[in-house]
Amino acid sequence: MVPKVAENDIARAIIQVLKEGKQDTFHEIIKELKPYDIAVQYKCLPVKHHPLFLDWLSMEELTGLLRHLSRDAQLHILRTIDPNRSTDILEMMKNNDLAFLLSGLSKTEIDALISEMEQDEMTVIRHIMDYPPKTAGRAMTNRYIWVHTSYTVERAIKKLKSFATLATYLNYLYVIDDDKKLVGVVSYRDLLLADPFAEIEDIMSRNLIQVNVLTKQEEVAKVIGRYDYVSIPVVDADGVLLGIVTVDDVLDIVVREANEDIEMLLASGKEIDFKTKPTVATYRRLPWLILLLFIGLISGSIISRFEATLETVVALAFFMPMIAGMTGNTGTQSLAVVVRGLVSEDMDVKKMLKLLFRELLVGIMIGLICAVLIFIIAFIWQGSFVLGLVVGASLFATLIIGTLAGTVIPLILHKFNVDPAVASGPLITTINDILSLLIYFGIATMFISKLM
Amino acid sequence: MVPKVAENDIARAIIQVLKEGKQDTFHEIIKELKPYDIAVQYKCLPVKHHPLFLDWLSMEELTGLLRHLSRDAQLHILRTIDPNRSTDILEMMKNNDLAFLLSGLSKTEIDALISEMEQDEMTVIRHIMDYPPKTAGRAMTNRYIWVHTSYTVERAIKKLKSFATLATYLNYLYVIDDDKKLVGVVSYRDLLLADPFAEIEDIMSRNLIQVNVLTKQEEVAKVIGRYDYVSIPVVDADGVLLGIVTVDDVLDIVVREANEDIEMLLASGKEIDFKTKPTVATYRRLPWLILLLFIGLISGSIISRFEATLETVVALAFFMPMIAGMTGNTGTQSLAVVVRGLVSEDMDVKKMLKLLFRELLVGIMIGLICAVLIFIIAFIWQGSFVLGLVVGASLFATLIIGTLAGTVIPLILHKFNVDPAVASGPLITTINDILSLLIYFGIATMFISKLM
Incomplete structure (x- = not known):
């Protein structure tokens, strides 16, 4: 790795030669850098020096630099430099990189950019963009012999x-x-x-x-x-x-x-990195949050149905966050195993059934241990044997159901060729929240006379 | 890719030649397979055919096969085949693979396995295992020229x-x-x-x-x-x-x-895949779940402190899951951005402050939008202007705090050279759960006279 210190020295040297107009020294410095390092230098450079910097780079260096910039920065450069040079660069780019660059643009913008390219290259690019996204066709390059x-x-x-x-x-x-x-x-x-x-x-x-x-x-x-x-x-x-x-x-x-x-497991919103603008990040995250807000309200409305039960035994509210939280957690634990397992394993029905059975056993074991634990805690804390039983029995049931939901749902999505991570996180949390509250308040209502 | 059908045909053919003792035909079949495919065949093969299968493989084939098996399966083979062959295999393995294989074993077991190796190779292996885990030293191989x-x-x-x-x-x-x-x-x-x-x-x-x-x-x-x-x-x-x-x-x-x-973001437990036994999976997941159970009880005990407020206005319970859930969700959204961002970005203080400021702005925007939304919903649903205000104001405050917690905590962990994903998931959920309930019931208690 190029050490940090050297990076700063090089940055200073580059600004110096740009200011003094020493093109030869510039080439000597750049020649020693790899494309990634040229990109690092470009990003550090004050914007006013950008035009000259780009102008002095050779075609190879410019193409290499582009590979390591964001799509927006690539387009900005292609639009600002000399049109002949930008056409040459498009021809020199690996065609999968080019297809990626173009995939976010409208048809007219694409035409404007590639209109000057050689007929052959143009056909290749258009061809690559005809393949469905995320297929080998989109990732392949013609730079082979x-x-x-x-x-x-x-x-x-x-x-x-x-x-x-x-x-x-x-x-x-x-x-x-x-x-x-x-x-x-x-x-x-x-x-x-x-x-x-x-x-x-x-x-x-x-x-x-x-x-x-x-x-x-x-x-x-x-x-x-x-x-x-x-x-x-x-x-x-x-x-x-x-x-x-x-x-x-x-x-x-x-x-x-x-x-x-x-992103999908945590519903964290698509394509947010350190450079995303606050408004864009908000816009991308908000849909999930609003969905989750309404989901939270479904849970709320279930609680409101059991208002009478809750008013009679307010202590039931104390265990609500724990039961809902645990069910959600056990569900996402199973989900994580399934989603990441599918990355390296090929699935068949036999494997699925085996996995499902394993998770059922895990759910029963975890459910049993946690139920006994919470029974003891609730009994000691609230001094009510029946409350302990209600909370313990609810947790046992919800943990088994939570584990199964976290396993079955992604497997079904996978079976129907949907990426199992799609919406699974929030989906499982919803389902588990609702199920757990229904079970908890259902059992509590059954025992209400004994709880008072 | 070798199509599935061929794989089954090959499997049948292999069993056939093993049964009939046709070693030459066996070699012809195996010669056409890549190491990964030999491993697939080995895994499909009924266990009773394993000894002969392994016996007939050449040293190169056996070494290649081993690369594609789990550590347990590798050790099983090394212990069952002829000791001379297993020593040869250890010498032929890439030394980083070997170091990985040995890293789970006790000192005596390691000595037993590598005692017959050539002195040179043995020194190299011991050397590699002296480097700290997860460093380049552990991943490097000496198979270069x-x-x-x-x-x-x-x-x-x-x-x-x-x-x-x-x-x-x-x-x-x-x-x-x-x-x-x-x-x-x-x-x-x-x-x-x-x-x-x-x-x-x-x-x-x-x-x-x-x-x-x-x-x-x-x-x-x-x-x-x-x-x-x-x-x-x-x-x-x-x-x-x-x-x-x-x-x-x-x-x-x-x-x-x-x-x-x-695993860490979802607290799903270490190293659980499709083949992990139910008891092992339970054992690995349980610690997190028990931790989360107690965390849930902390939230419960906060609610119990506000029992009087809750008894007076039971409707406050309806919004509890939503507020706690939203705060947790916004926190994990920020967390995901930070944890994954660190995979490709080098961090410095300037970048951290910039990110923190971005997340603060996102928190304020998201908080404002969601607060207005929930105010309207709560007002319409429960017909109480004050309740709407309490819920809205709480959500505004908790979303900002949740976003910041999800950003600051992993950054601090990273700063102190701790993997930011360590415990961040459950940690942030805890902190956000507790903070959100404190804020919610705190604000509600302040307005309790107006809420009745």
Whole structure:
């Protein structure tokens, strides 16, 4: 890692050369930086220096910088720099990055941006954007090198040399047949070790792992993780090679999916990071909170139905937060296990039933232990044996139901191909809140004569 | 991906050849499978066929299989197969995998397992296990190839050839000087493109990204993600090359960290997956639930302090779940933003203050909107202007406090180098529950004469 101190020194040096107009020194400094570090410098730089900074960067540096900026910052740069340069940058960008950049824009804006691009590249971009979001098609890039089965090793190396800039990151060549179908892979290492006159067909590995263009990105991440690959080829239904997904993009996908799971499990609102404006953050979080407000009122209205019971034995109110809270907690515990389990496990009915049975047993055990505990506490605190029994029995029932709800609901959502984390958090809290209050006050009302 | 159907066919075929004792056919089938798929087959196989299956696998296949099994299954195999084979396997395992395998065992068990290993390997393993958990030292492997600055390209390729099995996955050679300090990297591609008689020193890239052996794994994942690397070298304080961390291990780290965040945010208990036994799952979840039970009782005891207020105006109970719930929810929303934000952002005081101010503004806006909404609802539902005011004012205050608590607490934990997700979920729920009830009943008690 570049240490922090150096970062500040570099920042000062950059401002200095920009002020003094020393373009050569500027290039010397920038040449030593990786794209991520150029982006860090750009972000630190006072805005008034931005135009010159961008102007002095080479096309490669500018493209690299862009990769590490937010979508808004990317668009801002593309709109402010010279139109010819921005077209060149769009052509140099990895096409999945470009598709991501464009995915938030309207059709006219897209047309304006890519109208000057070469016809080929434009078609590729439009094509990628036709694939459904979150599929391999959206994440794949065309920055790979293919060779034909009939190539010699020498010819393959020659091709590799002429496409050297494409190939910095990867370590495979993909082998296709006459129908452009993917039939094998050759690693750079294979090329290094092979006889220059050997045919690719004879040294390639036919033992291929590939994904379909419509495979979900989450699934692609699973596959690449299982087989420890750096990249994975993407094919259409006929086996024709369309692109590759690389592990650096998979890392991004995994982080994004985890964040989305947390967003949904905690109902924390979509895409809020440290830089989101307060109004935007409020706007994104408010829907959940208002939903939860009404959910809270449903619980309130259940309590109001049992007003007579509550008025008779006010002490019942003391245990309300505990019972509702515990039911919600046990539900989200189960939910967390299911949602994260689905990230690495493939599910079938047998596994589901096994999991459900396990959670039922867990619910019974947890319910029993907590019920005995709360019975003793309630008995000692409030001096009422019957109140202890009511609270204990309610907790036992609600904990089992809470655990099951937290397991069944995400499994059902998953079965119907809905992301199990969708609304599960608030959904389970609602259901568990309502169920727990109904059970608690129901049991209490049954025993009301003994409670007085 | 290998389609499911084929998987079942292969499973049947394997059982068939095991029964018939056809070792050659067995090898033909297995040869076509990747390690992950061999593991899938092993897990499907009836237990009675396990010994022969393991016996027939080559050392490479067995080692590959092990990588994809749980720690318990790995240990079971190592203890059941021939001791000579198990020693060989331990030597062939990537040493970070081995360190992970051993990390759960007692000293005597470790000694028993590794006693037969070669002295060199044993020293390496013990060394790795000396690094603190979750540091780069624990995740690094020694399966990389180094070359000296003075090597020619030809000699480097020769070395690469002789260590070919080590190098399947990687695409760099690491360049060291006379003091074993890391001074550069050379990619396979560089070797392919270079003149065979050039010196490594002249073609290597000196622009190095490296991490210290004590760098946290989370940080390593950030770095590798930023620079889009396949592997990153690990050095000690003097810059001496000790090992590398590869992106496949980083993927595992990222997934594990995300799971841990979720476990802690939802208090769902450590390391529970689909295969955890019910008693173990209960044992792991129960501590949180019992803690939360007592927390719930603190809320209950606060309510009991305000028993007189509650008896006078039972309708106050109707809004209790909503106020406590909303405060908890807004707190966990902020918490989620902070915890996940820290995964990709480096924090400084300026950023913290900015975030805190943002969250304060969000709290005020959300509080205002929800307060007005609940005032109207309460007024209409219960027909009391004062009750509406009490509920509205309480919600306004608790939402602001809840948002701030959800931001400040994880930031403080982070500042003191504690993982901000530790106990934050339950902690914030507790604090917010207690604060919200105190504020609510406090305000209600102030207006009690007007509420009657």
